[in-house]
Amino acid sequence: MSKGQLAAMKLMKAHGLSDLSEIPIELIAAGLGATVIEKPVQNADGRIVFGKKKAIITINSNIEYLGKRRFTLAHEIGHLTMHRDQFLMHNDTDATLEYFKKGNQETEANEFASELLMPEGLFIKIAQEYEFGPELLRHLADYFKTSITSVAYRYFKYGDHPICLVYSYNNIVRYWMRPDPYDHFIKDLTKLAPPEDSVATEYFKQGKIYPKSESKQEIWKSTWFELKKWENDDDFSFYEYCIITPKYNTVLSVIWEE
Ligand SMILES: [Zn+2]
Structure with missing residues (x-):
């Protein structure tokens, strides 16, 4: 199991959570000592700045879709959980689309976000209920309230087609x-x-x-x-x-x- 996935599972266990689809994930960020701010940002969808104890996560208010907004925030929470000592500030131009981007920290943050928003067991269960096609990916994105791109990568990994x-x-x-x-x-x-x-x-x-x-x-x-x-x-x-x-x-x- 990947480091990012493991970190997300631990965090959910610590909070007694198994399905975050009905929960605003700002609450998770707040529980970890991060303040989430939404405002227009140039050239970034998400950003995290670490202070001595707390952190500030900024989400670009121009993100059009709720699912993408949630995935971006979950990605930043991944950095918050795993990368505190590795940088003081970090910008993500497009967390979802840069899924392929090389570099451990980005991969880890995406694996974290995917597990947090689409827990493996639940994802597999729902994905198996329907035949593969765009409707299934859209259904999964609606259910888990995440971006369709992140669902496609998740399906690549866990889907049965x-x-x-x-x-x-x-x-x-x-x-x-x-x-x-x-x-x-x-x-x-x-x-x-x-x-x-x-x-x-x-x-x-x-x-x-x-x-x-x-x-x-x-x-x-x-x-x-x-x-x-x-x-x-x-x-x-x-x-x-x-x-x-x-x-x-x-x-x-x-x-x-x-
Ligand atoms: Zn990142």
Whole structure:
């Protein structure tokens, strides 16, 4: 189990909590001696400043979604719990989207936030109740009141339907993740543009954002995966659901086979 997850479990146990979906997490921050302030912040969604004993967490009041606001605050509480001696001040431009960001502290804070808002056991239980698709991710985000992006990463880890994730920024693939083991070989497009026939490219090139009811888009396996000609590897249907954040010009492509 990761350090971040363990720290969140300990904290919840100490507070006698098992499901935070109905609880304002400012209370958790307050219990740990941090004051939470909400105000417009330039170039950051969240920030933490450590004093000698207490700390101040600032959340950007321009964050549009409750779920994202909660995830950002939970991420800062992760820093508060685990990283007190490691920095005096810390800025997070976009805690949710930088999930992939290397660096132990960010990974730890995200794992902490994920466990705090979406406890592993409960997440698995609810995720199993429905078939995989964008509605399931939206349902989980509504239930746990967290960002859809953080749900997608959580599902990648704990869901029972295998999915791949590709994160693109400004029409360039930054990172991708696929389950291990997995039957298909994803094209390594890191630092390159997403495939021409991908849903991500439709957004970057044409600004296309599908309405919720059409957010599951049919693509080809060959869109994102290698076809191995010598093995007579046939092309067939895959699906792509893009979680788009226009403000940051980012796309998280969720890709799966039915
Ligand atoms: Zn951070």
